[in-house]
Each structure stands twice: as structure tokens, then as C-alpha cells.
Amino acid sequence: MIRSVVAFAVRRRVTVLMVALAVIAFGGVGFSRLTLDLLPDISYPSLTVQTEFPDTAPGEVENLVTRPVEEAVGVLRGLQDIHSVTRAERSEVTLQFDWGADMDNLSMEVREKLDRLTLPDETTDPVVLRYDPALDPIMRLALTGSDDMQLLRRVAEKDVKEELETLDGVAAAVIKGGEEEEIQVELDQGKLASLGITPEQVSEVLATSNINRPGGSLESTESQYLVRTLNEFDSLQEIQELAINPMGRAPVRLADVATVRWASKDREEITRVNGTESVEIAIYKEGDANTVAVADVVAEALVFIPEELPEGMEITVLFDQSRFIRTSIEEVRNALLIGGALAILVLLAFLRSVRPTVVIATTIPISILATFVLMYRLDVSLNIMSLGGLTLGIGMLVDSSIVVLEAIHRRVQAGASLAAGAIEGTTEVGGAVAASVLTTVAVFFPIVFVEGIAGQLFRDQALTVTFSLLASLVVAVTVIP
Numbered sequence: 493m494i495r496s497v498v499a500f501a502v503r504r505r506v507t508v509l510m511v512a513l514a515v516i517a518f519g520g521v522g523f524s525r526l527t528l529d530l531l532p533d534i535s536y537p538s539l540t541v542q543t544e545f546p547d548t549a550p551g552e553v554e555n556l557v558t559r560p561v562e563e564a565v566g567v568l569r570g571l572q573d574i575h576s577v578t579r580a581e582r583s584e585v586t587l588q589f590d591w592g593a594d595m596d597n598l599s600m601e602v603r604e605k606l607d608r609l610t611l612p613d614e615t616t617d618p619v620v621l622r623y624d625p626a627l628d629p630i631m632r633l634a635l636t637g638s639d640d641m642q643l644l645r646r647v648a649e650k651d652v653k654e655e656l657e658t659l660d661g662v663a664a665a666v667i668k669g670g671e672e673e674e675i676q677v678e679l680d681q682g683k684l685a686s687l688g689i690t691p692e693q694v695s696e697v698l699a700t701s702n703i704n705r706p707g708g709s710l711e712s713t714e715s716q717y718l719v720r721t722l723n724e725f726d727s728l729q730e731i732q733e734l735a736i737n738p739m740g741r742a743p744v745r746l747a748d749v750a751t752v753r754w755a756s757k758d759r760e761e762i763t764r765v766n767g768t769e770s771v772e773i774a775i776y777k778e779g780d781a782n783t784v785a786v787a788d789v790v791a792e793a794l795v796f797i798p799e800e801l802p803e804g805m806e807i808t809v810l811f812d813q814s815r816f817i818r819t820s821i822e823e824v825r826n827a828l829l830i831g832g833a834l835a836i837l838v839l840l841a842f843l844r845s846v847r848p849t850v851v852i853a854t855t856i857p858i859s860i861l862a863t864f865v866l867m868y869r870l871d872v873s874l875n876i877m878s879l880g881g882l883t884l885g886i887g888m889l890v891d892s893s894i895v896v897l898e899a900i901h902r903r904v905q906a907g908a909s910l911a912a913g914a915i916e917g918t919t920e921v922g923g924a925v926a927a928s929v930l931t932t933v934a935v936f937f938p939i940v941f942v943e944g945i946a947g948q949l950f951r952d953q954a955l956t957v958t959f960s961l962l963a964s965l966v967v968a969v970t971v972i973p
Contacts, residue, residue, distance in 0.1 A: 494922035494969060495915065501970040502914050508970050512858055519861025522868035528784045529873045530817045532952045534945065536622075537589040539602055541565065544616040546581055554578040556612050561585045564605045568598065591943040595622060629666070629774035630783050630813045631790055634763065636770040637805035642756060645670030647801060648771045655797055656773070659789050661781035669763035670771040671756035675731065683749040689737060694746070697736045701725075728752060765808060772810070787814035824879040831886045832856050839890065848897055855893040855967045856886060862963035863956055872952050881956030888932065889960060892925045892968035900973065914973035922969055929965045933958050 501508045541561055545553045558578045562585055566574055573588040589598060599620055606618045635652060638644045648667050656665040677698070679691055707719035725731050732747035746752060763772040777786045791809075798807055835856070840849045860882060872878055899917035904910060939947070939954035 495919045498915050498918040498969055498973050502911050502973050512971055515862050519864045522864040527782050527873040529875045531875050532877055534948045537591055537593050539587045540621040541585040541618050542621055543583045543618045550578050550580050553583050557583040564609045565602055630777050631775040632811040633773040634765040634770040634808045634810050636768055641671040642673055644771045645672055659793055661778055661786035663778045664776045666774045668772040674757050676755040678751045680749050694736050784814045784817055820876045824876050828883045831883055835887055852890050852893045855964055856889050858967050859889045859960050859963040863959040866959045872955055878952040878956045881953035885957045885960045889964040892965055893972050895921050895925050896968045896972050918969055918973045929961050933961055
């Protein structure tokens with residue numbers, strides 16, 4: 493089999509050359525389209541269902557919330573373990589699944605079961621939480637320049653947030669800090685008691701007077717009309733003029749028994765930059781977006797966004813994940829280039845001839861570019877682990893070519909023609925070269941099947957080493973002869 497492959501490569505030199513050029517071209521395209529990340533995609537097979545139950549003791553939360561949730565989600569496929577933590581006003585149920593489970597589908601199944609679950613009316617809707625390092629923000633910005641925290645928060649939400657979320661690759665911009673505005677209604681208990689009105693009645697009137705709900709549809713013989721009930725508050729005065737007592741009695745306005753005003757929500761977090769209070773903007777990328785590309789788009793937008801802000805306000809970049817990625821990738825890439833250069837210099841020192849050194853050196857770029865094609869097809873990102881795999885294998889890429897070229901050279905010196913020497917020499921050592929490469933592949937490739945964090949972390953490294961070694965074997969028995 494090896495003889496026939498080598499014979500074809502020697503007789504069809506133009507075909508082999510064109511295939512090699514095609515691999516180089518496709519490798520360049522694949523390299524340009526590879527996702528650039530710091531680490532491989534790591535997914536933990538766990539979900540947490542969190543439910544809030546205000547003003548309740550832990551025992552009550554456990555009986556009314558935690559146990560029903562456990563019963564509802566405890567029959568999911570692939571579930572390995574389930575445990576819960578119940579504390580005052582909160583229930584947390586954590587589900588552990590098999591490594592490699594499809595967490596997106598499992599998240600949907602959990603939500604479907606929770607939708608069919610009946611919990612006390614006072615509980616909030618259960619929230620399904622999933623820890624994924626890829627879901628961390630790629631950038632954190634700080635908006636500063638004003639002592640009015642309400643104004644700072646309003647500018648961040650209305651101007652900066654809306655501008656950033658229109659950019660390609662940006663999934664969301666989350667605002668933290670500042671003072672979030674709300675309308676507060678402070679009831680006068682004495683006036684309410686004298687009029688025979690309870691706070692619950694006021695709360696019910698406010699809830700039913702500010703609605704935007706679908707109202708069904710009206711159909712005729714020719715058309716169908718969708719009906720919505722719209723009755724939302726437009727101003728503070730409209731809320732103050734709201735009648736809160738039952739019909740048939742003298743009207744009582746909300747302003748008669750309460751103070752209605754703009755105010756700020758109770759603050760749960762404060763962000764500061766260099767001791768100055770600020771508003772933080774966390775930027776999240778879309779799931780399949782390139783972290784570095786999204787960060788570049790945001791950086792370009794940050795050039796002109798400050799021009800639209802009120803005077804004195806400015807945006808500061810607190811954290812940029814792309815900087816760490818660039819630095820790490822550049823360091824590994826430099827190590828790769830230095831390793832390749834040193835390998836060529838060692839070849840030149842021992843072979844003492846430029847021509848065979850150049851022939852063997854072609855193995856390195858062709859093998860690496862072929863690896864980029866396979867990485868792109870198998871959705872392996874360009875990260876420090878995959879580049880580390882290339883760096884690890886770069887010295888081994890020339891081993892097969894050295895052995896093949898030496899065998900060809902020996903045959904030619906013995907009197908064989910170049911074509912015959914190439915065929916006979918490569919055939920002679922082809923089996924040994926293939927066995928050598930495959931034994932090395934047999935060491936690295938099984939890492940792909942390791943489960944857990946280790947498997948996810950080293951999978952890309954194992955694949956790149958395997959791809960590059962197999963590509964170098966093909967180059968050694970086709971391009972080199």
C-alpha cells in the first residue's frame with residue numbers, strides 16, 4: 493500500500509504539488525476563521541434551581557418549595573446526584589448530570605417541568621442557573637464624571653447600554669451600581685384607617701390600573717383583529733389622581749392618603765473606580781462570537797460614544813479579557829515560531845546542506861496549516877492549549893521526513909535514479925515511519941475520551957498533536973519523495 497501511494501506521488505508530482513498548495517490555501521482560510529479564546533470551552537454538567545420565598549422560615553421553604561422542586565426535576569435523564577440547600581426566604585436545588593450531557597436541552601427540560609409545578613403564590617418564578625466560564629463578561633466598563641448617581645445610571649441605561657447592545661457579537665450589557673429610579677408610594681396609615689381603606693386595597697388598585705395585557709381577538713368574515721388592554725401610567729400626576737376607594741362612595745385620590753414621588757431603590761451594591769463612585773457596565777458576548785473580535789468592536793465604539801455623553805462624563809475600561817487572550821496567544825505563538833526555527837537550524841547543523849534542510853523544513857508549515865483545516869472543521873478554537881499542542885509536536889513533525897529523505901539519499905548514492913530512489917527508499921522505511929507516528933498518536937489521542945475538567949481542558953491539545961503528526965506522516969510519504 494505504501495509503495496503504491498509513493499509511486500503515485502512520484503509519477504504525479506504536479507498533482508501532489510497542487511494538493512499541497514490547496515492545503516496551504518485552505519489552512520490559511522481556516523486559520524483566519526478560527527475562534528480565538530483563552531482556554532477551551534469548559535462546561536460543568538450541573539444546574540441550580542433557585543426560588544425566592546419572601547418572609548418565610550427555612551422549614552416552611554423546605555416543605556413548600558424545595559421538596560416539590562426536587563420531586564419535579566428528580567426524574568430527568570442522566571441525573572447523577574441531586575442536593576439542596578434551604579435557608580430563610582430561599583431554596584436552591586442543585587442537579588449533577590453525566591459529563592458530556594447536552595446541558596442546553598437539559599436546561600429546557602428543567603424549565604418545562606418547573607412551568608408545570610404549582611408553588612405558593614408568594615414565591616418568585618424559579619430561576620435555572622448554569623455556571624459556564626464562557627458566560628462571564630468579556631469586558632467591564634466604568635462610567636464616571638457626575639455626583640448625581642441617578643443621572644449616571646440613567647445615562648448608562650438609556651445611552652451607553654442601548655448603543656453597545658446594537659454592536660455585532662454583543663449579547664447584553666448589564667448595568668450595576670448607581671441609583672436606580674423608581675416611583676415610591678408612602679402611605680399615611682392614619683388617613684387610611686380613618687377612611688376604612690386597607691394597604692392591600694391600595695396595592696390591588698395600583699396593580700390593576702397599570703396593565704398592558706392581550707385581550708384576545710375579534711374575527712369577522714374578512715379579517716381578524718388582535719385586542720390588547722392598554723392602561724399604563726404616563727406620569728406621576730396620573731398616579732396621584734388615581735381613585736383608590738370602591739365605586740359608589742366619595743372619590744378618594746391616592747395623593748390624599750399617600751405621598752407619591754420619584755426616588756431610588758434600596759442600593760444593594762456600590763461600584764467605585766479609584767475611590768470615585770461609578771456605574772459599572774458588564775459586556776457579554778454571544779455564544780459563538782469571537783472574544784477578541786467583539787472586544788475590538790466595542791473598543792471602536794468607545795471612541796465615539798463618549799462624545800454623546802453629558803459634559804464631564806467618561807468611560808474607563810476596567811477589564812478586557814481580550815488583552816489576556818492576545819498576550820497568552822502571542823507568547824505561545826512566539827514559542828511555536830522559535831521552536832520551528834530552532835528545529836530547522838538543528839537540521840542544517842547536522843545535514844550540512846541547504847537543499848535537504850529546505851525540503852524537510854516544508855513539512856512544518858504544511859503540517860501546521862493542514863492542522864488548522866481540521867481544527868476549523870471540528871470546531872476547535874485557537875487557545876493556549878491547542879497552540880501548546882502544536883508547540884509540543886513541532887519538533888516531531890520533521891522526524892518522519894528526516895528518515896524518509898535519508899533513505900532516499902542512500903538509495904540514490906547506491907546508483908538508483910531519483911524516481912526509483914524515492915520510491916524504493918520511502919517504501920523501505922514507510923512502515924517504520926508510520927508505526928513511529930501512530931505509536932505517538934496512540935499516546936495522545938486517548939486523552940480525547942477522558943471525562944471531567946481534565947478531558948475538556950486537554951482535548952484540544954491532544955487533537956492538535958494528533959492532527960499535526962498525521963499530517964506530517966502524509967507529507968513525508970507524498971511531498972518529500
